Every structure is written in structure tokens, then in C-alpha cells.
Amino acid sequence: MLITRKLEFDAGHRISTHNSQCRHLHGHRYCIEITLSGNIIxxxxxxxxxxxxxxxxxxxxxxxxxxxxxxxxxxxxxxxxKVLQFLQSIEDHKTVVLDVQPTAENLALIAFNILDDAYQDSYGNHLQLEQVRLFETPNCWADAVRGAR
Incomplete structure (x- = not known):
């Protein structure tokens, strides 16, 4: 059986190497869908x-x-x-530093890896994270799926 829970959050980012609007500082109302598989209790x-x-x-x-x-x-x-130094100069700024560009694809994969460990630690083999779908906009999203590239 598959179950899915959706949550939303707001965050800013930029894609520093991009050649279009995404290179500018901007934000999104992200939506994350978390799909788990397991047996019905x-x-x-x-x-x-x-x-x-x-x-x-x-x-x-x-x-x-x-x-x-x-x-x-x-x-x-x-x-x-440049942006990292700027953000670090702001007292008490909430900054998350990533080893990769904060694209929807990379964020979905990072989220999958974090959540996979968290659900495994909490529920053992009873259930398994199958997919994280991260919406950057209502029309654009990335899926991190167990076993997929």
C-alpha cells in the first residue's frame, strides 16, 4: 500500500550558473509530497x-x-x-548551505536522502520511503524515486 503526505514551505534560492531569470535571488512556495509504502496494520x-x-x-x-x-x-x-558571504554577513539569517546547486532536482534528491533515513530510523522495516516529489511551482516539479537515476 502507498500513502502520500503533502507539506508546503517557503524558501529562497538562486541558480548561480544559470543564464536566465533563475540566476537572480528569488523564492518559491515549495510543495513536497512524501510517498511511503508499507503493509496495512x-x-x-x-x-x-x-x-x-x-x-x-x-x-x-x-x-x-x-x-x-x-x-x-x-x-x-x-x-x-558572493551570495554565501552576503548571507553570512546578515545576523541570525536562516541559511542552508548545500554542496550542489539548489535546483528542484537536487533539492528533491537531498530531501529523499534525509527523509529516507528519518523514516527508517523511526519505523524500521515496517515502511519504506518510495518517492519525494518537490514542486518548485504548481507546474514544475522533480521526483526522487527509490531505485531511479
Whole structure:
């Protein structure tokens, strides 16, 4: 059985090597969809009977390991030295430094790797992260799928 939970967050970024509008500082209302697979819990009398996992728990893990860190942050590539230095000069600025350009594709993959560990640590083999879909806009998204390139 597959279940999916959607969360939203706001963040800024730029693609420093891009030749169009994306090279400028800007932000998005990102939407992340987290898809997990697992068996439906059939145990009598347990709170999660009939569920793969409580959607509230899916949300709580995603927020505490990823969304709360990225929400209202500026996601910056470590190689983007000018912007990184500028952001570091702002006291108490919420900056997330990445080893790769903060494209939708890279962010989806980073999110997948962070969340895969988090759900595995919390629920063991009961369930597995299958996909992270990250919408940069309502019409543009990237999918990080288990086993795909």
C-alpha cells in the first residue's frame, strides 16, 4: 500500500550558473509530497489499525527533519561565494548551505536522502520511503524515486 503526505514551505534560492531569470535571488512556495509504502496494520486494538502509518506522524517526521530547516530559509550552493558571504554577513539569517546547486532536482534528491533515513530510523522495516516529489511551482516539479537515476 502507498500513502502520500503533502507539506508546503517557503524558501529562497538562486541558480548561480544559470543564464536566465533563475540566476537572480528569488523564492518559491515549495510543495513536497512524501510517498511511503508499507503493509496495512491489522493488529486489533492498536491506534493505527487499518493504517500504513498515521499521516500526523508522517508530517511530524518530515517537519522535524527537513521542512522546519528549509522553511523561510535561503538555500545556497557552497560554490556561490558572493551570495554565501552576503548571507553570512546578515545576523541570525536562516541559511542552508548545500554542496550542489539548489535546483528542484537536487533539492528533491537531498530531501529523499534525509527523509529516507528519518523514516527508517523511526519505523524500521515496517515502511519504506518510495518517492519525494518537490514542486518548485504548481507546474514544475522533480521526483526522487527509490531505485531511479
Amino acid at each position: 491489522a493488529d486489533e486494538g492498536v491506534a493505527q489499525q487499518g493504517m500504513v502509518m498515521d499521516f500526523a506522524a508522517v508530517k511530524q517526521i518530515a517537519k522535524s527533519t527537513l521542512v522546519d530547516y528549509w522553511d523561510h530559509a535561503f538555500l545556497v550552493y557552497s560554490g556561490d561565494k
